[in-house]
Amino acid sequence: MQRLIGELNAGDQAKPDIIHLQQTPLLNRGICLDFKLLEAAKKAGVPVLHTVHNVLPHDSGDHLRNIYGQLYNGVDHLICHDITAAHRLNEEFSIPLKKISVIGHGPLFAPAHAPKEWEIHNARRLLNLPENASIVLWQGIHAPYKGVDVLLEAWKLALAQGLQDVVPSPLLLIAGSGPKDFEATIRLAAQHLGGTVRADLRYIETRELPLYYTAADILAYPYRAITTSGALLTGLTYAKPIIASRLPAFEGYLDDRGNAILVEPGNAEQLGMAILCLLKSHAAANIGNVGGEAVCYLQLKSAALKNTSRYISWGQIGNDTVAVYQRCVASSRR
The missing domain is CATH 3.40.50.2000 (Glycogen Phosphorylase B;)
Known part of the structure; x- marks a missing residue:
């Protein structure tokens, strides 16, 4: 992450079209490198997308609520996996629904058929x-x-x-x-x-x-x-x-x-x-x-x-995610 931050701050010509954050383990430990990435990406004109797998980290109570509120309001767009999570983001963190896309999750692995x-x-x-x-x-x-x-x-x-x-x-x-x-x-x-x-x-x-x-x-x-x-x-x-x-x-x-x-x-x-x-x-x-x-x-x-x-297939999940990428990139270039 530090290398990416450095490249964005240096104005590297080969900058990414979009940055997609999936997990934020450093943030859970009070290491706020993610915010430096958001700052560098904004400076470089690169949109940042974050997938909210859990509205707040498991077993964390409310002690990370403020820091995740900063993250959710700081990125350009959020993906979550059901409408309940979308409404929580809207109601608990004041995230506009237009800034949230709901894309289902898929199985981690699957059999070819029901077991015989x-x-x-x-x-x-x-x-x-x-x-x-x-x-x-x-x-x-x-x-x-x-x-x-x-x-x-x-x-x-x-x-x-x-x-x-x-x-x-x-x-x-x-x-x-x-x-x-x-x-x-x-x-x-x-x-x-x-x-x-x-x-x-x-x-x-x-x-x-x-x-x-x-x-x-x-x-x-x-x-x-x-x-x-x-x-x-x-x-x-x-x-x-x-x-x-x-x-x-x-x-x-x-x-x-x-x-x-x-x-x-x-x-x-x-x-x-x-x-x-x-x-x-x-x-x-x-x-x-x-x-x-x-x-x-x-x-x-x-x-x-x-x-x-x-549930939906990983193929459909991929297509839906790419569509969100395209909308975010198009919006950032207006």
């Missing part, structure tokens, strides 16, 4: 997972806002409500890395929940991640808050029933009792009941039932097969 039975069995074999287990998957980089602690408490409550009596082999699979103290908390909780929780707490390579999604029966997103979730978009591509928090960023992709069960964020009791009911339904469907208790799981799974209609 043999692919599910193969994924479980490669991950050394029980073939006949009813598996709920949480996958990601651990952080407080993602609600793993709520999920573990919910699992504990489901067990207390007789989960193992109605589901032969329930398994909560937590996969991903995070801060050491956070991992230690998860390991301890998993130990207290016996053999019903498996914690794969490590960096999982991209080539391995599809195995986890393929192996699962249900995907869990117990987030406390989120603006955009590539993890959810990825989960949608695997056509699995989902249990998630009732958040605006999720409700654009999930219909309660349609392709998902939605619960209030942070509510372990609701989440535990959803887990118990859906795993019970899955167990009934797994032995060939198509009515009664099996209906809930089968209906969600059927709806999930249509998830591809709920």
